[in-house]
Amino acid sequence: MAETVKGIIQGWRRKMKRGYIQLENGKRLPFTFDVVTNAEKPQHVRNNMRVSAVIENGVIQSVTVEGVEQPIPQPVKRPHPGSFLNPYNFVRYLEQPTTSPSDQGRERVLWRCAPPPHDRYVGLTGRILCTVENVTPLFIADSHAITETALKNEDGNSLTDSYGNPRVHRKYRFFTLWDEKGKKQPAIPASSLRGMLRSVYEAITNSCFGVFDGERRLEFREPPEFGNRVKGYAAIVRRLATEDQPGQVQRCQIAKIGAYYTGEEAEQNAQSSRGNGVRGWKSGEYVTARVWKTPGGRRIVREFAESEDELRTCGDEEEYVSGWLKITGRGEGTQKLNETLFLDPEKHGDGRTLEFSYEQQEEYNTILQGQFERARTPVPLKTRELSVDDLVWLEMEDEDTIKRLVRVQIPRTPYQKSLNEFLPQHLRTCQDYDSLCPACRAFGWVYPSKRREKIPTDKIVAYAGRVRLSHAKLKKESGRYGDMTLSILSAPKPTTAPFYLLNADGQPDPTVDYKADNARVRGRKFYRHQSQPDSQEYIRAPFNAPHKDHQNRTVSGALQPGSTFTFTVDFENLAPLELGALLYALELEEGMYHRLGYAKPLGFGSVKITVEEIKIIEWEERLRSLGPNAGWKPLSRDQWGEYKAEFLEEMQNIYGDKFDKMVLADLRALLSEPPDLPIHYPRTQKRPDPKGNNYEWFVGNKKHGKNGYPLPLPEEEKGGKGLPLLDKKGCRVS
Numbered sequence: 001m002a003e004t005v006k007g008i009i010q011g012w013r014r015k016m017k018r019g020y021i022q023l024e025n026g027k028r029l030p031f032t033f034d035v036v037t038n039a040e041k042p043q044h045v046r047n048n049m050r051v052s053a054v055i056e057n058g059v060i061q062s063v064t065v066e067g068v069e070q071p072i073p074q075p076v077k078r079p080h081p082g083s084f085l086n087p088y089n090f091v092r093y094l095e096q097p098t099t100s101p102s103d104q105g106r107e108r109v110l111w112r113c114a115p116p117p118h119d120r121y122v123g124l125t126g127r128i129l130c131t132v133e134n135v136t137p138l139f140i141a142d143s144h145a146i147t148e149t150a151l152k153n154e155d156g157n158s159l160t161d162s163y164g165n166p167r168v169h170r171k172y173r174f175f176t177l178w179d180e181k182g183k184k185q186p187a188i189p190a191s192s193l194r195g196m197l198r199s200v201y202e203a204i205t206n207s208c209f210g211v212f213d214g215e216r217r218l219e220f221r222e223p224p225e226f227g228n229r230v231k232g233y234a235a236i237v238r239r240l241a242t243e244d245q246p247g248q249v250q251r252c253q254i255a256k257i258g259a260y261y262t263g264e265e266a267e268q269n270a271q272s273s274r275g276n277g278v279r280g281w282k283s284g285e286y287v288t289a290r291v292w293k294t295p296g297g298r299r300i301v302r303e304f305a306e307s308e309d310e311l312r313t314c315g316d317e318e319e320y321v322s323g324w325l326k327i328t329g330r331g332e333g334t335q336k337l338n339e340t341l342f343l344d345p346e347k348h349g350d351g352r353t354l355e356f357s358y359e360q361q362e363e364y365n366t367i368l369q370g371q372f373e374r375a376r377t378p379v380p381l382k383t384r385e386l387s388v389d390d391l392v393w394l395e396m397e398d399e400d401t402i403k404r405l406v407r408v409q410i411p412r413t414p415y416q417k418s419l420n421e422f423l424p425q426h427l428r429t430c431q432d433y434d435s436l437c438p439a440c441r442a443f444g445w446v447y448p449s450k451r452r453e454k455i456p457t458d459k460i461v462a463y464a465g466r467v468r469l470s471h472a473k474l475k476k477e478s479g480r481y482g483d484m485t486l487s488i489l490s491a492p493k494p495t496t497a498p499f500y501l502l503n504a505d506g507q508p509d510p511t512v513d514y515k516a517d518n519a520r521v522r523g524r525k526f527y528r529h530q531s532q533p534d535s536q537e538y539i540r541a542p543f544n545a546p547h548k549d550h551q552n553r554t555v556s557g558a559l560q561p562g563s564t565f566t567f568t569v570d571f572e573n574l575a576p577l578e579l580g581a582l583l584y585a586l587e588l589e590e591g592m593y594h595r596l597g598y599a600k601p602l603g604f605g606s607v608k609i610t611v612e613e614i615k616i617i618e619w620e621e622r623l624r625s626l627g628p629n630a631g632w633k634p635l636s637r638d639q640w641g642e643y644k645a646e647f648l649e650e651m652q653n654i655y656g657d658k659f660d661k662m663v664l665a666d667l668r669a670l671l672s673e674p675p676d677l678p679i680h681y682p683r684t685q686k687r688p689d690p691k692g693n694n695y696e697w698f699v700g701n702k703k704h705g706k707n708g709y710p711l712p713l714p715e716e717e718k719g720g721k722g723l724p725l726l727d728k729k730g731c732r733v734s
Contacts, residue, residue, distance in 0.1 A: 002056040009049045009065075014042045021053055021060065029053075031060040038479075044068045048183065069482045070560055072589035075536035075543060081684035082734060083722035084678045087530075087601035088715045090523035092506075093668040094206045094655045096426045107650050109575040111206060112426070114434045115441040115463050116573045123573035126616035126632075130586060132188065132472055132565050132596075134710035136533055136606040137481065139558040139598045140175040140188055147171040151550060159550075167550040171483070174557040174599075177471060186480075186557070186563055188472035188596070191317070196596050197469070198443045201585040203524050203663060204654065207439035208430050214420035218495050218514055219367070219412040226395075227409035234342050236324070238353070240388060246355040249392065249402075253297035253349045255291045255341040273305035278339050283327040284391065289341055292318050301341055322347055326391045328408045342391050354394070356402045361386055364405045367414060415514040422501065422521045424515070427712060433460040442467050442578060466572045467582060478562030485546035486538055486599055487553045487688065492525075496698065498710035510701070510708030522711075528670045529593045530679050533603025537680050542689040555598065566612075580647025583640055587611055592671040603679065614640050669714035677722045684727045703730035 005023050012019035017033035031053070033042050050066045101107040104261075116122050151159045159167040177187040202210055234252045241247030257270045258277050270289075274280040281287075289304035290311045299321070305311055308320055323343040345351030365385045372384050384404070395404040420428055430440045430447045444465030449455050451524040494500045495514075503509035504518035512519050540546040548554065571582065586609050588594065597605040614635040622631025651659045682697035683689065701708045712721050725733035 002054055002061065004052055004054050005012050006050065009045065009047055009051060012045055012047050014045070014469060017042050019045075019047075021051060021063070023053070029055070029058070029060050031063055035060060035439050036063045036065060036583070039065055039068045040071070065564055067477050068479055069557075070479050072481055072484055073535045076532070076534045077540075080678055080725075082686075082732065083724050084682075085528065085674060085679060085722050086711055087679055088525055088527045089666075089670055089711065089717065090500075090525055091203045091670065091714070092523040092662045093203075093424075093427055094658055094663060095424065097654050101654060106575065106577060107654060109441075109577050109680035110438055110581075110647075110650060111656060112430075112435040112437055113441075115436055116466075118573075120462060121573060121617075121619055123575055124616050125572045125574075125619075126570075126614065128569040128571070128583075128586070128611055129613040130567055130569060130609050130611055131475065132193075132560055132567065132594075132609050134563055134596075134605070134607045136530060137558050137560065137604050138563065138596065138607065138634060139172075139555045139604055140186075140192055140596075141172040141555070142175040145173050149548070151548075167621075169548040169550060169552075169554065171554040171556060174480075174555075174559070175683050177473065179473070185474045186473060186559060187478065187564070188567070190469045190567070191473050192471045192596060193472060193567060196442070196594050197257075197467075197585055198439060198523065199526070200588070200594070200667070201442065201581060202437075202439040203526075203667060204584060204651070205438040205581055206427075206651075206663070207437035208427055209423065209521075209524070210429065210439060210443075212419070212423070214423065214428055215418055216370070217366075217414035217416070217418050219370070219414050220495060220514075221412055222410050224410060230393040230395050230406060230409055233396055234326075234340070235354070235392055235394055236342060236345070237355050237386060237388055237390045237392060240386065241356060241358040241361045243358050246357055246732065248666060249394070250345045250407075251352045251399050252342040252345050252348065252391075253299070253333055254326075255289060255301050255323070255343060257301045257304070257325075257339040257341055270301040271303035273310045278325060281325055281327065283325055284389070285321070285325050286344075287325060287341070288320060288322045290314055290318055291321055291341075299341075299343075304341065324391055324665075335664055345639050354400070354402055354511070356405055360402065360405055363414075364392075364407075368407065370414075371412075388476065402512055410426055415449065417514060419521070422519055433463060436463065438578065438581065442574070442582065451571055466574060468570045468572075470568045470570075472565035472567035475564045475566050476562075479560040480562060481558045483554050484538075484558060485540045485548055485555050487540050487602060488552045489599060498708065508710035508712060510704065510710045511706050512710075523666070526670045527595045527600035527605075528674055528679065529595065529606045529672060531605035531606075531673055534678070537603070537688060538599060539679075541688050547690055558604070574645055577647050577650055579640075580643035580645070583614075584647060585613065586646045587644075587672065589668065591673060592668060594671070601681070612641065648704065666714045669718050675717060675720045675722070677720065682723060684725065685733060686725065697726050699728045700726040700730035 005025065007021040007023040010022050010028070012021050018030065020028050020030050022028050033045065034037075036045060039045050045065060045068075049068075052064045052066075053060050054062045067525050101111040124576065148170055151167045151169055153159055174186045175189055176184045179185045198210065201207070231254075234254045235249035236252055237247065238250050239248040251410040270277060272278070272281065287304045287306060288308045288311065290302045291299045292302055292315075293299055302318065303311055311320065314320060321341070321343050324342050326342050328339070342351065368386070369384055392405045392407060392467075393409055394402050395406060397403045430436050430445055431448065433445075436445055441463070444463060445463045446459035447455060447459070455461055497513040498508065500522055501509075501512045501514070501516075501519045502522050503512045503516070504520075506520065536543065540548075540552050553729075569582070569586070571579065574582065588609075593606040593608055595605050596607045615632045616635060618631045618633050620631075625631070680688070681694055682701075683694045684696045684700070709723050709726075711723070727733055
């Protein structure tokens with residue numbers, strides 16, 4: 001009679017296609033690959049894999065392997081309709097209610113107030129047991145065992161970035177933990193679950209924007225004509241400004257190195273004693289150059305070196321000059337050839353001295369500091385602040401008055417308003433312990449110190465959260481995918497204002513930007529649920545041989561849909577309304593899914609959380625007994641359903657119909673089944689382009705002006721309204 005037993009693969013020999021299974025009953029039986037039911041190739045079977053085996057008369061009849069690597073799904077073959085959904089949208093926030101909740105009423109916990117103490121129990125304390133199942137591919141990156149592969153060009157030479165660092169392609173594995181039996185298993189770290197849960201909790205309680213750099217001023221790139229205004233005003237810093245004394249710069253004449261000219265001026269790379277162009281040189285080095293002076297008065301560098309002895313004899317209309325190299329093209333690995341030589345004003349020109357203010361110096365430093373903080377690689381400068389002997393360009397009010405100091409000819413300029421000015425006061429990051437929002441009281445808070453600001457010593461500056469999550473441990477594995485080289489995942493681009501802002505009426509507007517009065521942040525960013533991610537979108541093209549470079553990543557061991565994990569949520573001193581909010585944030589509604597892990601814009605990471613059990617502590621009973629389980633009281637499903645219903649009802653009382661019609665409606669639209677449109681970032685063609693160039697869609701969209709296409713509201717997308725494919729001329733792609 002046949003029976004099914006569990007076991008572990010041992011002694012597996014892939015080439016011979018055979019091995020043994022160590023059964024749980026202690027027996028060790030041989031098997032061959034032909035009885036394995038769910039592996040396509042022998043290399044999919046490995047030692048220490050768990051299996052279930054059907055045994056009859058002491059012989060293994062079939063083997064089902066757990067955790068077999070599956071082939072990558074093939075692209076979905078369907079025609080592109082010409083419109084698409086952006087992978088993210090925003091859940092709108094609510095304005096401050098006319099009448100704030102009373103300090104004496106129970107509803108105060110859904111507003112700003114002081115948190116409860118940690119030294120006594122004054123609220124509900126207990127534990128929630130949850131399961132989480134992924135309904136789309138899931139990948140959580142492990143910070144260990146990252147594989148880096150050096151990239152090389154066609155000649156076999158290593159590729160480097162603009163700072164000379166080697167370019168590498170990175171491969172990540174799934175996050176793992178040791179289980180009780182000493183085996184590594186996939187797991188979900190508590191920090192990932194916590195961030196996912198808090199983002200929903202913030203939205204449904206109208207809490208502050210917990211992750212929001214409100215003091216930051218976004219920047220825009222000046223138009224090319226700005227460079228024409230400043231190129232005649234080069235200078236070297238001679239004295240820094242203080243609050244009591246202006247700084248000084250000395251004007252310099254310039255010579256172009258590798259200028260973009262035609263005909264007789266087309267020497268793209270000036271010769272130097274270290275090779276062609278500026279490669280191998282550093283900005284600020286003092287050199288001597290042989291230059292040609294054009295009939296129009298411009299100077300073009302023919303060659304330069306550390307001393308005049310290394311240069312050839314000047315020809316007609318040529319001369320020797322000395323000065324400092326101004327290099328902002330980052331040298332190796334870039335296409336830029338046009339750099340500048342700032343001529344020494346003591347030897348060439350009148351060297352007129354101009355003054356700049358302390359405020360102008362601080363503005364320069366703020367921009368520079370922001371570049372350091374946000375750059376993926378270090379900004380190639382000597383210091384993070386303006387220094388004596390720095391080479392700068394000047395934007396002038398008139399011939400004698402400096403308006404602004406800039407580092408490059410076409411710089412990035414901060415908008416005058418900070419991000420906080422586009423967000424209501426009651427939603428800005430919590431600053432005061434006695435007035436914390438619901439999310440900061442539940443999940444914890446730290447005083448948000450600003451740049452260069454000292455943390456106050458006379459105030460409470462932190463509060464430990466009352467909601468703690470465990471790691472999620474594997475309960476059932478549905479299988480893993482092999483290595484997948486994903487499409488490029490880039491950083492957010494909030495300067496795309498029509499995608500991140502609404503106008504004064506709370507509506508999408510293609511003309512709104514960070515200069516507009518009464519513009520507002522759209523809301524809280526959520527990546528939409530994709531019920532069936534298309535591998536054409538998430539696998540880097542070409543599909544059959546994906547391109548690996550320094551911008552994209554390979555992931556190994558992503559989980560197939562259907563894997564389940566278990567985790568616990570411990571809560572302490574929660575008010576009933578807070579527990580209701582926590583339960584709603586955990587389970588959401590039927591047909592809604594959380595977004596978790598890596599590659600969410602590509603459709604990965606849709607998960608469903610189910611609350612399995614809730615227990616609270618009855619303190620009177622617990623303190624009367626020494627038993628380990630004394631006082632733990634389970635709640636029925638009807639009881640925790642009542643907690644959720646009371647929370648939703650109270651939010652409706654405080655904020656009116658807008659709570660359901662804006663916050664919950666937007667969440668439902670983004671986290672439920674999406675409309676039947678392709679989901680991908682804006683682009684200019686129906687199929688993904690291996691070269692990218694998606695910026696061309698935004699170039700084309702700007703050509704429409706006030707008739708352009710802003711990001712629709714989530715409720716508009718539910719009706720099938722998407723964004724059109726546009727080429728860089730603004731024409732629809734059919």
